Amino acid sequence: MSPAIEVLLSLLVVAGAAFTFIGSLGLARLPDFYTRLHGPTKATTVGVGCLLVASSVAFSASGDGLSLKEVLISMFLFITAPISAHLLAKAALHQCLPSVAPGPDPRPGDGPA
Amino acid sequence: MNAWLPHPVVTPVLAILWLLLNDSAAPGQIILGLVLGWVIPRLTVAFWPEPVRILAPGRLLRLAGVFLCDVVAANLAVARLILAGPARLRPAFVIVPLDLSHDIAISLLANAICLVPGTVSAQLSADHRQLLVHALDCDDPLQLIATIKLRYEAPLQAIFEGEGAC
Amino acid sequence: MLNMALTIALSLVTGACALSFFRLLRGPSAPDRILALDTLYINAIALLVLVGILQASPHYFEIAVLIALMGFVGTVSLAKFLLRGDIIE
Numbered sequence: 001m002s003p004a005i006e007v008l009l010s011l012l013v014v015a016g017a018a019f020t021f022i023g024s025l026g027l028a029r030l031p032d033f034y035t036r037l038h039g040p041t042k043a044t045t046v047g048v049g050c051l052l053v054a055s056s057v058a059f060s061a062s063g064d065g066l067s068l069k070e071v072l073i074s075m076f077l078f079i080t081a082p083i084s085a086h087l088l089a090k091a092a093l094h095q096c097l098p099s100v101a102p103g104p105d106p107r108p109g110d111g112p113a
Numbered sequence: 114m115n116a117w118l119p120h121p122v123v124t125p126v127l128a129i130l131w132l133l134l135n136d137s138a139a140p141g142q143i144i145l146g147l148v149l150g151w152v153i154p155r156l157t158v159a160f161w162p163e164p165v166r167i168l169a170p171g172r173l174l175r176l177a178g179v180f181l182c183d184v185v186a187a188n189l190a191v192a193r194l195i196l197a198g199p200a201r202l203r204p205a206f207v208i209v210p211l212d213l214s215h216d217i218a219i220s221l222l223a224n225a226i227c228l229v230p231g232t233v234s235a236q237l238s239a240d241h242r243q244l245l246v247h248a249l250d251c252d253d254p255l256q257l258i259a260t261i262k263l264r265y266e267a268p269l270q271a272i273f274e275g276e277g278a279c
Numbered sequence: 280m281l282n283m284a285l286t287i288a289l290s291l292v293t294g295a296c297a298l299s300f301f302r303l304l305r306g307p308s309a310p311d312r313i314l315a316l317d318t319l320y321i322n323a324i325a326l327l328v329l330v331g332i333l334q335a336s337p338h339y340f341e342i343a344v345l346i347a348l349m350g351f352v353g354t355v356s357l358a359k360f361l362l363r364g365d366i367i368e
Contacts, residue, residue: 010284013329017288017295019188020325024295026195027302027318033311035204036302037233038249039195040318044295045228046188048321051288051328055340058332069340070328072133073347077321080351082227082234084317087358089235089247092310094362100204134344 005061009054016050019043032100033092041085049074124150169272176268183229183264191231194250206235207254209244209261216241218273225265232257285333292329296322313357320350 026039052070059067127150128143135142194202209226213219219241223234231249238244251257299322303315324343331339 006281009332010281013281013284013288013332014291017291017325017329019192020322021291021295021298022192022195024298024318024322026191027315028298029199030195030202031199032204033308033314034233034235034247035199035202035249036311037247037314038191038231040299040314040321041227041233042188042191042231043195044318044321046184048325048328051325055328055332058335059337062335067136067337068133069136069337069344072130073324073340073344076344076347076351077324078228079224080347081321082224084351084354084358085227085233086223086235087355087362088310088314088317089233091313091358091361092308093235093245095308095310097308097310099206100202 002061005057009058009061012050012054012057016047016054019047019050021047023047033097034089034099037085037089037092041081045077045081048077123154126150127153168274172268173272176265176272179264179268180225180229187229187231191249194231201250203250203252205248205251205254207232207246207248207251207257209246209258211242211244211266212262213266213270213274214241215273218269219244222261222265222269226261229265232261282333285329289326289329289333292322292325296326309361310358313354313361316357317350317354320346320353323350 020043023039023042023044026043027036030036030039052074056067056070059070124147128146131146131149132138132142211219211222213222219237223237223244226232226234226244226246231251233247234244235247236245246257246261248254248257296319299315299318303312303319306312323346327339327343327346331337331343
């Protein structure tokens with residue numbers, strides 16, 4: 001493995017892990033449910049995306065051809081993260097969880113999921 | 114768009130997904146992927162009430178590029194906010210009025226909003242005309258609405274409904 | 280150098296798991312706990328990918344795909360349960 005690729009890999013791995021950590025930090029320290037929702041949906045998804053790109057580069061560099069399976073799982077995470085965030089936000093509104101922000105008013109009615 | 118091949122776009126996409134999953138491009142796998150890409154849309158045609166038409170593929174690619182850049186920028190912003198701590202947050206609920214009428218365009222917009230500028234889409238009103246959005250750090254709701262409309266809604270409208278539609 | 284980066288990354292992701300677990304135990308509401316579980320499974324994917332790079336073995340990847348699929352279905356069905364009080368309508 002050439003030094004340039006190793007530096008790139010190290011940067012990707014550390015950046016991805018740092019984003020993942022920041023996402024969970026947001027989950028642990030932010031004040032209400034709606035703000036907590038932001039950490040995992042954005043930072044963690046992109047963090048894992050970085051790690052998957054790193055894995056793709058690592059396996060492609062170590063021989064036997066291009067490794068593209070990682071693209072699949074990153075795509076899957078990028079498609080599903082907003083859906084689970086949206087559903088959880090809906091569930092929280094449904095349960096009338098308290099929020100730091102002034103509540104949504106007038107509230108749109110329950111639509112289909 | 115006929116009953117024989119209900120979703121021409123879905124077939125190659127499914128075939129490519131199958132090849133990625135198997136991590137091979139052997140001729141047998143390509144044939145199996147194409148067969149799956151043909152059979153699955155036919156079996157699930159009942160779940161796709163209206164056909165998807167992409168009117169402007171070029172703009173779709175450009176939107177994807179803009180979107181990827183925004184994802185990186187938005188993540189740096191959210192990471193900074195989380196590290197700065199809860200005291201600096203100005204969370205707000207914002208209601209975004211929608212001009213889109215195509216269901217798939219609306220769900221793509223909601224997904225984009227969830228991933229991009231420090232916002233999560235929370236609820237779609239029953240008449241599909243308003244989207245309730247929660248923003249992590251927002252001091253000017255009108256500007257947020259304008260940004261969402263200009264950057265994402267206008268291109269989506271052009272892609273799925275044609276320029277002057279609606 | 281790569282080994283050091285991987286060690287740092289593994290400790291960061293383990294820290295992330297601990298923080299999500301804290302939120303899982305702490306609550307206070309059901310959506311909070313579901314969100315913590317959702318984050319935990321994404322962290323598990325990150326851990327598996329890192330271990331896969333560390334051991335240069337592609338087999339961990341298959342498990343990561345399975346966890347991604349199952350985790351998403353789990354989160355959606357739990358959220359649906361909170362919304363409707365029922366999973367299958």
